[in-house]
Amino acid sequence: MIYLIFLYIYNLFIMKTSKDILNCKYCIYRNLLFGQLDDKQYEIINNARQEFVFKRGEVIRKEGERINSFLYMRKGLVKLYKTDRRGKDQILSINKPGDFINLLNIFSNSTYKYSIAALEETLVCDVKLDAFIEVVKNNTDFALSVLNRISKISDETIDRRFALAQKQIKGRVANILLFLAENVYRNNEFRLPVTRREVGELVSMTTENIIRTFSEFRKDGIIDLNGKVITILDIKRLKNIDKTG
Amino acid sequence: MIYLIFLYIYNLFIMKTSKDILNCKYCIYRNLLFGQLDDKQYEIINNARQEFVFKRGEVIRKEGERINSFLYMRKGLVKLYKTDRRGKDQILSINKPGDFINLLNIFSNSTYKYSIAALEETLVCDVKLDAFIEVVKNNTDFALSVLNRISKISDETIDRRFALAQKQIKGRVANILLFLAENVYRNNEFRLPVTRREVGELVSMTTENIIRTFSEFRKDGIIDLNGKVITILDIKRLKNIDKTG
């Protein structure tokens, strides 16, 4: 709710100062990471920054590409995924606005170990790595803040992986439905941003079994299904399935 | 082979200068991470440093404990693991000398999300976090080096997870045997440092199926089994099983 009010004010703000939308000085995500920068450092980042819009389905980065920018999401939804030699994808994570998609990997001086694609129309800020590193070098508080952020991302990854590994299919599907409802759309009704196959790729199950699980949830009155539109009817029961596996 | 010679020289060195073993100035792992420190910074680390020896089975850190030191391994073997509410463990990784066990997580200003236990007699260096952070703050090259190291660890984790998820049981067991033979013991014959159950906890399979797989490999002439001692007889075939799944 607070979030919605925030977004509303943000939108009003944009209307009035649309010139400034291209300057991240006014970005709502600024304080997530760039809080400690002074004006000069801020300018360095801002000058090295570009915005890109990707349509649903577009590939943002391809596994194997050299990493030469820091990315963060301002709008939309993306998936990080790897493709095996038989052409089958495995989705590592789904990321939403505010996430620093590649922060964990930009300092490896190496290439992307995964691809990134847009699941919805997505707005991404792209900061040249040279500039990012220059600021890290000149502001140790910022460096520590980056390290802190990285550690937290890593903590979450461990927790998430651990939780998934315990569960079998029903628990996994419940988990992703709750993730979308609570963390992404903040609503019990939403349009599924991924295909059934992609849900399978995310939780390591086949498309058919995802569909069967959806159907079962519907028969049990836990969700309502209408093509891509999903309504969670009994969130309590869904949470219980998520927890007990 | 080079590694063994290295160790040998290192041991000779210790004999002669045993007073210095407590000073990481002479640590063979020094350059892995602390290469860029000047003498003063070096002294800060060294003064905040303690060595601890853990026997097989001892818990080094427990999930939930506050993280207040940077750890690195000088000798031995450890496992990182999480325990679920039913008391079953899941092993996240097995780590060996030279690994920075908790580097990914020390900046989270939080608690351990996993436990660490010794699989063999293990020598761990423990550097107070305050000192570590002080040096990060005063040496941006060091900070970048830490970031680089973190990115690489993260890359490896992704690759490893991806590879494991593709494989079924034979491939997973082959994978861990090769890891032990090639990365840890550098020998085709070694004493398995974990129980069959722990192998299962590492690759998400039951004890019984690990045993069955071992037996099958033996019947096929790929390995020889003698209690805990394993000899890889046909490494080519084992590598093929690892690769093809």
Add this chain to the structure above:
DNA sequence: CGCGGCTTTGATGTTCATCAAGTAAAGTGG
């Protein structure tokens, strides 16, 4: 020496993947 944890094998059951076949929806080119 006896207890508990580790190892092993066999029998049985569950979960999930695979295969097949059909319908619905979403692109695509004329």
Add this chain to the structure above:
DNA sequence: CCACTTTACTTGATGAACATCAAAGCCGCG
């Protein structure tokens, strides 16, 4: 905008991979 093609979705039948259960031998250790 419609015919056509492709991709997504759905259901059922079958089988493979793996978990679970049971029982017994082994080994180290107090």
